[in-house]
Amino acid sequence: MDQIMSIAPLILLVVVFYFLLIRPQRKRQQEAIQMQNSLTPGTRVMTTTGLFGTVTAIDNEDVILEIAPNIETRWVKAAIGRVVTPGEPVADEKADEADTADHDGGQGNKS
Incomplete structure (x- = not known):
């Protein structure tokens, strides 16, 4: 009985580690693969x-992206991080909005 009680914290630590780190990471990885395949x-x-x-x-495991008019590059599917929805502002627009808010006292007015 003493031996079981001495290894119980170690077993509990492994179970907590699995549910907090390994399982969520595996789920994110499966979602990324599903997104890349779709x-x-x-x-x-x-x-x-x-x-x-x-x-x-799309060519097997490669994706051809048009990054500018008539400029195409070849990428591996695994390099695709996320799908951008049409209503979602791109990173540059978010930075411009933050700069505008900083320069006009946070009011968002463009004078």
Whole structure:
């Protein structure tokens, strides 16, 4: 009985570690793979490095992104970080809004 009580904290630590770290990470990884496999041409995406582009073609494990008019680059599907929804402001717009708020005392007025 003494031996079981001495290893019980270790077992409890492993169980807590699993539920707080391993399980959520595995779930996020599965969601990312599902998102990458559901990409279709015309989808606006952001890569893991922060590059925005539009999917123009999918070739096995590669995705061809149009990053500017008539400029296409080839990426691996795993490099796609997230899908950008049409109503969502891009990072530059968020930074501009924050700068505007800082310069006019937080009022948001453009004079």
